Amino acid sequence: MVKILDIRNKVAPSKTTRKISQITKIARHHSATTNGDYFAFWNNRWKGLGWGKGGYHEIILTDGTVQLCYDPIYPTNGIGNHNTNTYHICVVGNGAFTAAQERAFEERCLLAIHNFGLSVDDVLGHNEFSGTATSCPGINMDSVRKRLKELNQPKKEVAGVTEQKLNADQEKVRQEAIKLGITDGKNPFREVNQYYVWNALLTIARELEELKKKVK
Numbered sequence: 001m002v003k004i005l006d007i008r009n010k011v012a013p014s015k016t017t018r019k020i021s022q023i024t025k026i027a028r029h030h031s032a033t034t035n036g037d038y039f040a041f042w043n044n045r046w047k048g049l050g051w052g053k054g055g056y057h058e059i060i061l062t063d064g065t066v067q068l069c070y071d072p073i074y075p076t077n078g079i080g081n082h083n084t085n086t087y088h089i090c091v092v093g094n095g096a097f098t099a100a101q102e103r104a105f106e107e108r109c110l111l112a113i114h115n116f117g118l119s120v121d122d123v124l125g126h127n128e129f130s131g132t133a134t135s136c137p138g139i140n141m142d143s144v145r146k147r148l149k150e151l152n153q154p155k156k157e158v159a160g161v162t163e164q165k166l167n168a169d170q171e172k173v174r175q176e177a178i179k180l181g182i183t184d185g186k187n188p189f190r191e192v193n194q195y196y197v198w199n200a201l202l203t204i205a206r207e208l209e210e211l212k213k214k215v216k
């Protein structure tokens with residue numbers, strides 16, 4: 001989990017709102033600076049441009065810490081003519097980013113994809129939006145999307161599709177477990193949650209209790 005700095009009540013407030021369902025794109029930006037954060041960008045750039053609010057919903061600092069700037073219901077000033085339907089994430093740097101920043105971007109971006117019901121193909125670099133002419137986001141977005149897609153794969157076990165086969169010893173265990181009523185023997189490699197394990201163990205523990213009583 002990345003470290004979050006929640007500055008949502010310290011930023012210049014947005015006067016307009018939107019519905020979450022209006023968000024159809026996630027934009028990646030870079031700051032085109034080697035350093036800085038929301039407050040530096042606001043004081044040195046945005047305020048002077050006469051902006052009423054900041055440019056991004058999230059800003060990923062050089063150490064990978066995420067400044068959470070605006071709730072998604074507030075459009076921010078990331079890309080002219082595209083702000084109503086875009087969630088903006090900025091990575092601080094000028095075409096070069098740290099590994100910590102990339103891990104943070106992956107985590108935050110996948111979370112946004114899930115929260116807004118989008119897909120990896122809805123993640124675009126600033127200069128991939130129509131009508132833009134900029135070097136932002138300073139990274140090859142095809143490689144970014146490739147990474148996101150690899151991370152976004154559902155686990156095979158979860159999807160119920162597995163090529164894995166039981167070896168002879170494992171099969172013996174499975175057969176015995178079926179015989180003793182611990183399992184139906186299906187999906188041997190499926191991940192199970194703690195509750196399932198407790199439930200199975202309780203049955204055995206209760207039988208053991210009964211046995212102990214009888215022995216006494």
Ligand SMILES: [Zn+2]
Binds near residue numbers: 028029030136
């Ligand atoms: Zn940008």
